[in-house]
Amino acid sequence: MSLVVRDITKAWGGFRALDGVSFEMESSGLLGIIGPNGAGKSTLFSVVSGFIAADAGSVALDGTPLDRLGPAARARAGMIRTFQVPREFHHLTVRENLMAAAPGQSGEGLLGLFLRPGRVRAEEDAIRAEADATIDFLRLARVADTPAGRLSGGQKKLVELGRALMAKPRLILLDEPFAGVNPVLIEEIMARIRDLNGRGIGFLVIEHDLDALSRLVPRLVVMDRGRVLATGTPQAVLADAAVREAYLGGAPA
Amino acid sequence: MEAYIVAIAIVGAIYVLLTLGLTLQYGLTGLVNFGHVGFFAIGAYASAIVSMQGVPLVASFAFAALLAALAAWPIGLVALRLRDDYFAVVTLGFGETVRLAITSEKWLTNGVQGIPGIPRTFAGLGVGLPGALATLAAITLVCVAAALALRRITRSPFGRVIEAIRDNEEALKALGKDPARFKIQVLALGAALAGIAGAFYAHYITYLSPDQFIPLVTFYVWMAMIMGGVGRVSGAVVGALLLMLFLEGTRFLRDIAPDAISGVAMASLRFGAVGLALILFTLFRPQGLVGDYTRR
Numbered sequence: 001m002s003l004v005v006r007d008i009t010k011a012w013g014g015f016r017a018l019d020g021v022s023f024e025m026e027s028s029g030l031l032g033i034i035g036p037n038g039a040g041k042s043t044l045f046s047v048v049s050g051f052i053a054a055d056a057g058s059v060a061l062d063g064t065p066l067d068r069l070g071p072a073a074r075a076r077a078g079m080i081r082t083f084q085v086p087r088e089f090h091h092l093t094v095r096e097n098l099m100a101a102a103p104g105q106s107g108e109g110l111l112g113l114f115l116r117p118g119r120v121r122a123e124e125d126a127i128r129a130e131a132d133a134t135i136d137f138l139r140l141a142r143v144a145d146t147p148a149g150r151l152s153g154g155q156k157k158l159v160e161l162g163r164a165l166m167a168k169p170r171l172i173l174l175d176e177p178f179a180g181v182n183p184v185l186i187e188e189i190m191a192r193i194r195d196l197n198g199r200g201i202g203f204l205v206i207e208h209d210l211d212a213l214s215r216l217v218p219r220l221v222v223m224d225r226g227r228v229l230a231t232g233t234p235q236a237v238l239a240d241a242a243v244r245e246a247y248l249g250g251a252p253a
Numbered sequence: 254m255e256a257y258i259v260a261i262a263i264v265g266a267i268y269v270l271l272t273l274g275l276t277l278q279y280g281l282t283g284l285v286n287f288g289h290v291g292f293f294a295i296g297a298y299a300s301a302i303v304s305m306q307g308v309p310l311v312a313s314f315a316f317a318a319l320l321a322a323l324a325a326w327p328i329g330l331v332a333l334r335l336r337d338d339y340f341a342v343v344t345l346g347f348g349e350t351v352r353l354a355i356t357s358e359k360w361l362t363n364g365v366q367g368i369p370g371i372p373r374t375f376a377g378l379g380v381g382l383p384g385a386l387a388t389l390a391a392i393t394l395v396c397v398a399a400a401l402a403l404r405r406i407t408r409s410p411f412g413r414v415i416e417a418i419r420d421n422e423e424a425l426k427a428l429g430k431d432p433a434r435f436k437i438q439v440l441a442l443g444a445a446l447a448g449i450a451g452a453f454y455a456h457y458i459t460y461l462s463p464d465q466f467i468p469l470v471t472f473y474v475w476m477a478m479i480m481g482g483v484g485r486v487s488g489a490v491v492g493a494l495l496l497m498l499f500l501e502g503t504r505f506l507r508d509i510a511p512d513a514i515s516g517v518a519m520a521s522l523r524f525g526a527v528g529l530a531l532i533l534f535t536l537f538r539p540q541g542l543v544g545d546y547t548r549r
Contacts, residue, residue, distance in 0.1 A: 049427065075429030087424035089417040091546055100413045101428045107410030108430075110438060114402075120409065127410075160424075167428050 001027045001062045003079070003171060003204065008047055008057035010040075017043040018054070019226040025219075027062055027078075027171045028202045030193075032213045032234075035223035036246060041206045042084060044223070045175055048204075049081040050074040061171065076103070080164040081173035084206075086156035090149025094140055097148050097159050098131040099124075101166035127166075134162050138192060154181035157189065171202040178209045190216050214238070222246070259385045263457055265497035266392040267450045271470075272477045272489040273399050274446035280484030280546065281407065282439045283419030285341040288328075288348030289474050292321040292444040294466040295351060296451025298362055301371045301461055310374060314452045321448025322441040324351075329437035348468060356463040367462030374456045392453050396490070399446055403486045415439055416484075416546070473500075476527060480534050482541030491542050499527050 003025050010018040018040045025031040035041050046052040048059050050071040059066045066074050075081075089097050105127065106112035107120035135144050138158045143151060148159050157177055164172050177193075178186045186209070193203055193216060207213040213220070214234035222229040222237050224246035230237045237243050271293060278284045296317035304313040328347055332340045355362045362368065374391065378384035406412045417425045418432045425432055455461055473496060481492020503523040540547065 051423070051426075071423075071426040072429050072431045075427055080429070081427050083424065083427070087421040087427075089420035089424065091420055092413065092416060096413055097417075099410075100417045100425075103429060105410040108414055108435075110406075110411060110442070113405065113409050113411055124410065163424075163428060 001170075002029075003027050003048075003062075003202070004058075004060045005044075005048060006058045006060075008044065008059070009055045010043055010047060010052065011055055016226050018047065018057075021057070021223070021226070021228055023221050023228060023231060025204060026202065028197075028200050030197050030203050030217045030219070031205070032217035032220045033204070033206045033223060034208070034210055034213060034220055035229075038225070039223040040226040041223055042175060045081060045173055045206060049079065049173060075167065075169075078170040079173065080167045080169040080171075082157070082160040082164060082175055082177070084175040084179065086153065086160050088148035088151070088156050088159050091147055093145050094148050094151070094159055094162075095128070095131050095135065095144045098134055098162045098166045099127050101163040102127045102130065103167055131162075131166060134165050138162050139188065154185040154189075157181060158185075158192075161189070161192065165196070165201075169201065171204065172196075174203060174205045174207075176206055176208060178207055178212050186212055210238075256382055256385065259382065259389055261497055261501050263385065263389050263392060263453070265494055266389065266396050267454050267457075268474065268477055268493040268496055269396045269490050270392070270399060270446050270450035270453070271474045272481070272493040273396070273403055273486070274443035274450070275474050275478050276484065276486065276489040277403060277406070277446070278439055278443040280478060280488075281412065281419065282415040282436065283337070284436060284440065285337050286344045286440070286443070287341045287468070287471055288344035288346070288351075289443075289447055290466050290468060290470040291344075291348035291351035292324060292447035293451040293454070293470060294348075294355060294463075295324050295444075296321045296448025297455040297461055297466075298355060298368075298451075299448070300452035301368055301455040302361065304372050304456070305368070305370075310372065310456065314449060317448040317452035318445040319448075321451070322445040325440040325444035326437065329433075329440045332440075333433045333436055345468065345471075348466075348471060352463050352466045355466065362461075362463075365463060367460055369460045371455050371459045371461065373459055374453070388453075388457055395449060395453075400486050400490060403489075407486065411435070473527075476531050478541075479531065480541055482543040482545045484546030485541070485543055488541050488543045488545065495542065496527075499523075499530055503527075 006022050008018050008021040021044055033041050043052065047054045050069055061077055061079055064077060066077060089100060092100065105123060106116065107123060113120060135141055138161065140158055143155060148156065177189055197203055205213065205217060218233060220234050220237050221231050222243045229246055230240045230243050271289060275286060275289055278286045299320040300313040300317035303316055304310055328344065332343050335343060356364055373384060375384045375387040378387055414430060415435055418435060422432045477492035477496040478489060480495050482488025500523060503526045
């Protein structure tokens with residue numbers, strides 16, 4: 001069971017943002033993607049999650065090709081992404097943010113809403129309980145009733161993670177979960193990710209913070225200028241001369 | 254005087270229905286509908302035309318709601334792929350297209366001559382106060398039902414999703430939900446409310462012509478929503494009633510100083526007063542009278 005990304009190419013005009021990117025991961029695994037600014041990491045994420053159509057190449061999750069599916073359908077296939085700049089539902093409370101993400105709610109249909117109020121109420125109770133459990137797990141209980149727009153950047157990232165969890169994915173794509181987050185909260189988020197990974201949820205993580213990412217994931221993909229430069233354990237790829245040239249500007253470690 | 258107050262109340266209630274529809278579309282879902290008057294017009298003409306063929310009013314009202322909702326369907330399909338600002342332009346164009354279609358399709362609408370002699374609601378009670386009061390009771394009942402339904406929606410999973418669309422549509426897609434399905438339903442439902450408002454208008458005024466359906470009507474509804482409080486059911490009701498107060502209240506300025514202001518100047522002054530009120534609201538109370546969705 002795995003996420004297989006094959007020969008993804010995407011050009012903006014003459015600029016090749018992605019140039020034949022391939023990688024593979026266990027869908028319950030933990031893989032990091034690093035690279036300098038403009039390496040194509042976020043574009044790759046958008047292609048994999050279906051927000052941008054690739055010019056060529058393919059994406060498959062657990063044997064199912066996703067190439068013809070839009071972002072919502074890919075999410076329903078079991079792969080949920082977060083965003084580099086958090087996209088919380090800012091006027092909804094943290095709890096409402098999480099509840100909105102629960103799949104298959106009969107109260108989301110107008111007929112169900114007005115014709116089967118009892119069933120909708122029972123479902124709401126179950127979803128609220130689940131959201132509250134997730135909020136406790138992410139240590140967001142103090143802000144559960146706060147509009148998400150008022151939270152700090154780090155808390156918003158946790159809300160996005162919480163929403164992703166409510167959608168019951170097999171694989172979560174995290175776009176820079178540590179960017180702009182204070183060090184204490186970074187450890188917190190890392191602990192949650194390890195915990196969830198232990199329960200069988202896979203994570204594909206884009207990150208700038210090389211140090212934090214090296215401590216989190218057993219395997220890294222290094223990208224530069226739209227290509228995969230190296231793949232391997234953090235120690236192995238960081239020792240790679242080409243990686244040091246691109247990512248660290250050739251500086252001695 | 255009683256007749257005058259009842260008349261204002263009926264028109265006010267028509268604006269309440271229109272504002273509730275826009276509150277659902279813009280206030281809750283973030284759809285910038287600048288063509289609300291188009292759905293209002295479709296409802297008015299639909300009910301007027303079929304009722305004059307002998308269809309009972311209950312059925313003609315239902316037909317008005319249905320036709321307005323159906324008209325929203327293609328708009329939704331086209332507009333769902335557009336960004337907010339383009340959607341606004343498309344809907345503005347839709348409203349004007351409806352008015353021009355009414356003007357030119359004389360075989361159906363009698364063009365600029367208009368349709369006179371539309372059957373009155375509760376015609377059995379005569380043209381006087383009893384009939385008007387019964388009409389007022391009926392439209393008030395419909396307003397209450399619509400407000401309650403909207404309230405139910407705002408506190409439901411459906412309401413949560415449409416507010417999520419307003420806040421961040423892309424994030425909702427990333428969670429596996431299709432905003433399109435919800436937007437079309439919201440457009441159709443808001444249009445149906447405007448259609449029913451149109452039917453009440455047609456059977457109360459008993460005469461329809463294209464110049465009653467200018468874009469200004471849409472913007473009156475926007476003003477009502479903004480003055481009351483965007484995204485709040487109570488705001489829609491309060492705002493629509495406040496709008497009537499402004500539109501009708503300015504008439505009485507003439508009674509105070511009859512010689513100072515001519516009739517023509519008075520009409521312009523009304524627009525000026527409403528515009529000034531809107532500016533003052535956005536400056537000093539942008540959340541509207543009852544508060545908007547940003548501060549619950």
